[in-house]
Amino acid sequence: MITERPPRARARREAFARSDALDRIDLPADDRLRRPARKIERALAAEDRAAVEEACREFLRAAAAFYGVPAPAVRVLAARPRRVYRDGGATELFGDYDLETGLIRVWMRTAVRKRVTSFGTFLSTLCHEFCHHLDRHGLGFPETPHTRGFYARTARLYHHARGTPYRELHWIALPGGAFRVDWARLRGRGRFDGREGGP
Numbered sequence: 001m002i003t004e005r006p007p008r009a010r011a012r013r014e015a016f017a018r019s020d021a022l023d024r025i026d027l028p029a030d031d032r033l034r035r036p037a038r039k040i041e042r043a044l045a046a047e048d049r050a051a052v053e054e055a056c057r058e059f060l061r062a063a064a065a066f067y068g069v070p071a072p073a074v075r076v077l078a079a080r081p082r083r084v085y086r087d088g089g090a091t092e093l094f095g096d097y098d099l100e101t102g103l104i105r106v107w108m109r110t111a112v113r114k115r116v117t118s119f120g121t122f123l124s125t126l127c128h129e130f131c132h133h134l135d136r137h138g139l140g141f142p143e144t145p146h147t148r149g150f151y152a153r154t155a156r157l158y159h160h161a162r163g164t165p166y167r168e169l170h171w172i173a174l175p176g177g178a179f180r181v182d183w184a185r186l187r188g189r190g191r192f193d194g195r196e197g198g199p
Contacts, residue, residue: 001181023152032062033161041119052076069137074104082111095125097132104129127158
């Protein structure tokens, strides 16, 4: 995970700094997000796209109600789009959020082998896209930048919904004011078990 660089325009830079500093969000005291998250896990295991989409809809309605924002629409699609570059590199799109329509799209299969993605990766993507929606409709960040705070908020929501302990994200500064996650430090704390998963 890499953050965006701070924008040059003063008004945008101030909003960016507020997002960067906000690394916590309220989380439900009950299991209203864990229940639909478990439904997502079961639907993924059954490889049932329609059931995954309905469970995502339920998850997003519950999250939106808790945060007092309108529920975003969601579409669950098959294999991730993949872009291959001339230098041999490639990227895959796990999910996206349309700033104009509020539509969240998430892909449930890997780009090359077309296998169902892991539950951790899928739920992490859904939480990430919902946090863009929350930024715009609940937190006052209309441009919803990828800041350290944004990634921390996403990770907190993900771990709460999954029922796993949250671990602080650690960052390494990059030129130009961006940061990247220090994966080695996180792995050193026993956070990862080698499987595909969330933040």
